[in-house]
Amino acid sequence: MSRRPTALFAMDAPNLPLLFPPDLLARLRELLDIDPACVVTDFGDPGPRARLPEVEVLVTGWGCPPLDDRALGALPRLRTVLHTGGTVKWLLPPESRARGLTVSSAAAQNALPVAEYTLGMILLLGKGAFAAREHHGADRHRMPGPALGEVGNMGRRVGIIGASAVGRRVIELLRPFDFEVLLYDPYVDAAGARSLGVRKSGLDDLLAGSSIVSVHAPATPETRRMIDAARLALMPDGSSLINTARGSLVDTEALVRELATGRLTAVLDVTDPEPLPADSPLFDLPNAILTPHIAGSQGNELRRLGAAVVDEAERLHTGAPLAHRVEFARLDRTA
Template sequence: MPAARPPRAVFAMDPVHLPLLFPAPLLTRLRRTADIDPALVVGDFADPGVADALSRAEVLVTGWGCPPLDENALAAVPSLRAVLHAAGSVRPLVGEALWRHGVAVSSAVTANAAPVAEYTLAMILLAGKDAFALREDFRVTHARPTAARTAAVGNLGRRVGVIGASRVGRRLLELLRPYDFEILLHDPYVDAAEAAALGARPMSLDALLSGSDIVTVHAPDVPATRHMLNRERLALIRDGGVLVNTARGALVDHAALTDELVSGRLSAILDVTEPEPLPPDSPLYTLPNVFLTPHIAGSLGNELERLGRVVVEELERLAAGLPLAHEVRHADLTRVA
């Protein structure tokens, strides 16, 4: 990329996200680094009205709502050298064509991991206090719970099983350290020494499920992990156990999970489901042992600026001739989201 001038860049995303990703001060910083028109946001690579800008673009700043970067899209951007994704997973966006063309790809997935880990920590702490069930009781009794009712409540020594040392999983492990939890970890790519450094005890998936009070899922959504928590594995979780899923709904067999939840044997905190959203007649909307939220754990509102900041920093590195700090490589997609 020529060093004598700033790289030419184009936004490609749903324009509704642009003001939150790049508020005025950050947009000014971006425009100091790249030749980019903030009024031009591509939603269709075949649109004749954006053909000239795309023909000269060297960088695409992408986000939610960007069309897939297939062979036809890449033909419209012949000088493309880098895709900087102001969101998490690039899996729905990039395909084999992009890798064949040698385009560098960067993602703000690490930045997006922060709010997911924070949300998950909050849910674990509330689950350990049995806050959701006690709230339901309080609605009926209007009285404080008895000592007998709360005898098994509390976070002291609670066993938390973390499935997946992903970016979210690793940030969560950091956040869990100050608390009096016993942390178990399952990740086939993490050995005992690394698990210990992360503050966790490594386990097989089955051992983690049977040994945890609270199980939280942070594995990537790849073919090998689809329904990794199937009926047999859900049955391993101890009676009264809690499942937290802020990763992807496809990691859990929802028919099997629904049966466990309807029976009352388990509780669940679900920010993601399969399908998403669930059909209106799903019992999970009304079960007292289910806390269901509409995919809000990831970056929302003012948290989106954190994603935009990653893109600006990556552009600054490109302009300075430095390697990307958050590059996604083709080989990574076999085991990351």
């Protein structure tokens, strides 16, 4: 495009300066005719309604309403959506996919902090850090000697469930370390797993043979509670489960029962339900490490998402293909 297309921010307004600090916002405004004072969370709002018929590009984020028939009717010239978040499933109902919109997502950029969080947790779990913390607090007047048994990361087997954007980044981050990595993903064959530097495995074999399992599969009807009581029972004594994907992939009640035995450890950045009720037993189990959905982009990491959108806007401006275009055909089996 030689001219600046008319664009609109559609997201929660407080996120805008975090996603687009002044330098990024200035670049974006050189590429798009967009007003940072006009940020929409309701396409029926009378304030921006007069601008909607001219909008060709939406810059979306958390807080943007779904692009349903009502929204699309108000946006007759809309052709491109540049999304600052990860998943766009909730944003794109079937009617918007049928419209033929070009959609870009910052999912790859949002995958990095999730993968970094996961790597940190894998290393700490393998080192026995969380159990050591509990013991050290209980016997704080005595320094422990060298840990015995299975503590340590040399040659530890890690199971990755899902070769998603996050799963692949985790695999990449694990390469410099002395781990053996198994992968379960029904859409990746043995050759594809080898190209990632991992070994393909069935789900049950992965759970039974890994000391740390990290979940990175999408939330679909097929994956709902895929980690159920029977599969948790396959995990060896002393092993650990990490979930940064979606809480629905793990049967919470079954997990609570297993954790209550002390047999397993779980690191949960997502839960089902989310947030957990205040009386959830998970809050009181010392082998349940809970964080409040912080693995994804936070604080200064939001800038990375905004920068990805600015880069896509530049490609749009020059007529180059978008680098992070969403493939609608794969959307139902991705995060």
